[in-house]
Amino acid sequence: MIKKLLVLLLMLNCSSVFAETIRTDVLVVGGGASGVAAAIQSARSNVKTMLTEQGPWLGGSITAGGMCILTGNRNLASGIYAEFRARVRDVYKMRLGYDTTRNAPLVFEPATGAAILKKMADTVKNLTVKMNTRFTSVKKEGTGWVVTIIEGGKPLTIKAKIVVDATELGDVAAGAGVLLTAGFDSRSDTKEALAPQNATNQIQDISYLAVLKNFGRGAGRTIPRPEGYDAGQYACLKNADVKKLLAATALPNDKYLLNPGDCGNQYSVTSNDLIPENREATFRKAKLRTLGLIYYLQTERGFKNLGPADDFPTADHLPYLPFIRENQRSAGLVRMVLDDIYTPYNRQSKLYRTSIAVGDALPGHYYSAAGVPTVNYPPFPAYSIPLGAVVVKDQENLLVTEKALSVTHLVNGSVTDPAVQMAIGQGVGATAAYCVFFETTTKNLRPRVIQGEILDHKGMLMPFADIKTTDRDYRPIQQVGATGMLQGIQKAAGQTAEVLFMPDTDVRTDEVQPLMNELYARAFLWFNKEKPGELFTVANLLSYISEMTLRDPKNLQLETRKAWKSYYHFPAEFNLSRPVTRREFAVLANRFFNPFARKVDISGKMVN
Incomplete structure (x- = not known):
């Protein structure tokens, strides 16, 4: 009897050594802004999807990382990001002073953002979410x-047809042996005029927010003196208007996001x-830098009434x-460069x-190390992210988001913005x-079919700030815009365009004639x-x-x-002899x- 029990226990023990195996069509590893959006979109496209996240919250940088003031894409909110914005505003719209104008920055408490994303994910069919999984x-x-x-x-094995690397640091791509680069690219490599002459491995600083x-007045919330505290590291704030800095990052419920730009909490x-x-040692040092900043404000600047809120249940x-701005970038089917942003219509490739x-x-350009090349961007235009930048070149059926996108260093500073990442995630999903649906691989992508699915779910392909997703003609304008027949017009305002x-x-005839000729052989006649x-x-x-x-x-x-009026609802009168407007042309x-x-094709070239 004892022998039988020992054999049974041995068998049970052996079976527990082997990982359980489950299957899914799409596996998204990483539940940050892009990962959540990718998983939601994949599942909404009627594909069995699984999302795994190593931490207790969904949202990555915008929740677990504390970056809860989003300024990116506020003029271009669409799809899942627009849905997230609307849900956040529904929570706070009755709060006195909360800004609900259409293009205001999105401001929220981190835990609120995480709860909203969880609720969004929980209501999607075909989606399984596994939290606290490494x-x-x-x-x-x-x-x-x-x-x-x-x-x-315990180990869990997941077999998937498609894997999306939505980790903060590109861990899946690195584990799969994808070719990765980091830091500044050289000008000779990317042909970008703003790139430095020589490449470096320096990436943007990380920051614990x-x-x-x-x-309240009179409260004493001073934290213990952090290990290795050096007041000199925060001398940049000696004469700063701290109240003004905090007012610029005010959150609901008398809270503030402490992230003073290029001073105090950056870690090179x-x-x-x-x-x-x-990673663990690096993050610990970065955390001490921020704890030192809080201690400095409390002891050197007299803000003892300010202390860490209890938003995060950490010690x-x-x-x-930390908020991570950059890491290694993958080699993709295409690499997005600055000219794809500044002059997208004038390049041989039409990404x-x-x-x-x-x-x-x-x-972003956040460096505390000395000698890092300075980049002076001309007014930075809105742009489109090409399909090939999220598709790994040498590994079939592996897609990437976050910092692993196939872009240059100079482009990376924009596309890793969390709001932009949520839009990218939807496209990746x-x-x-x-x-999965067409039983094919990333070697056989049809951009127009994928774009059609994105538009079906209120996503955006062309960054037209003056055409809202609620516009009656949104889809035809997006579709014709994506051909380049009617091109977007850049309008600079300060640092942006x-x-x-x-x-x-x-x-104008000269803007539409080239593509009209290309579409039909007899158009020339x-x-x-x-x-x-x-x-x-x-x-x-x-x-x-x-x-x-x-x-x-x-x-x-x-x-x-x-x-003209009854169906198309064009505002101008029907008149054969007058110039056609861009709206009328796009719709017809x-x-x-x-x-x-x-x-x-993947380069944007038209094919038969």
Whole structure:
């Protein structure tokens, strides 16, 4: 009897050594802003999806990292990010002084943001979320992947067709052997005029943020003197207007986000400091830097009434993780460079045609180390993120977000903004779902199909700040804009530049003729015959439609006249002789000859 019990116990013990194995179509590793959005979109696209997160909160930088004031994409809020914004505002809209204007920065308490993201994820069918699970390994199996995580102290093996690396530091990509680079790229490598002559491995500083609370006049909230405290490290704040700094980062409920720009809480790192074996020591030193900042404000500047709020249930009430601005970047199918932002229409590759998201965040440049190259960006335009930048080049069915995107260092400073990352995550989720739904791999991506799914879920492809997602003609304008037939117009304002569609302006013949000729072989004959003037008229457009679609010209004119107000709701009167507006052109072109239906490859080149 005893022998049988021993054998049984031995068998049970042996079985527990082997990891449990589960299967899913899409696995998203990392529950930050991009990871949550990717998982939600993949599941909403009717694909079985699993999301794993190593910490107790969803949201990454914007919750567990404390970056709870989001200024990026506030003019371009769409899709899942717009949904998140709306839910946050619903929580706070009745609070006195809370700014609910359409393009105001999004401000919230970290725990509130985490709760909202959890609720969003919990209501999505086809989505399983596993919290407090640590990624340990990844390996290839056929066209899919085998990922091991630790759940409840035990290994769990997950087999997935598509894996999304949404970790803060690109751990899955590194584990899969993806080619990675870090730091400043050289000018000879990227051909970017603003890049330095020589490459360096210096990346942007990391920062532990802090949520402080005003506990009232006379309160004494001074924390213990941090280990290694040196008041000289905070001399940059000696004469600073601390009240003004805090007012600029005010949160609801008498709280403040302590993140004084380039002073006080930055900690200089290289990518080597962020590899797994060095990470804990690096984060500890960065945390001490921020604790020292709090102590300095309390003791040297007299703000004893300010202390860490209890938003984070950690021993020191600092966030679960530091705010990480940069790390290693993957080699993708394409690499996004500055010219794809400043001059997207003038490049040989037309990456904007493959857009899966948009961004408008001003690039960060946070370095406390001496000798780091200074970059003076001209007014920074809003831009599109190309599909190929999230697809790893040499590893099939592996997609990347966060700091592992295939971009240059100078682009990275903008695309890693958390609000931009949430938009990118939605595009990545649609891409993952496409591969599963069509039973294909990342070697056979069709950008137009993926973009259609993104638009179906109110995402944005072109960064037109003057065309809201609620606009009646949002989709045709987005689709025609994504062809480049009608190009966005940059309008600089200070350090940034909006990209506008300007729907009520007239269409010029020279802007639409190149692509119209490319779409149809016989379009060249039509232009030679009609010889439209400098401005393209309503009559010109209807004539072109008639010629290319073989519709009777008189019937087309009659039908369009009848539908002009009743169906299209165009504000201007129907008049054949006047110039057609960009809105009218986009809507009619999209309906009748649909340039968006023309396939494009991963570089944006049109293919038959």
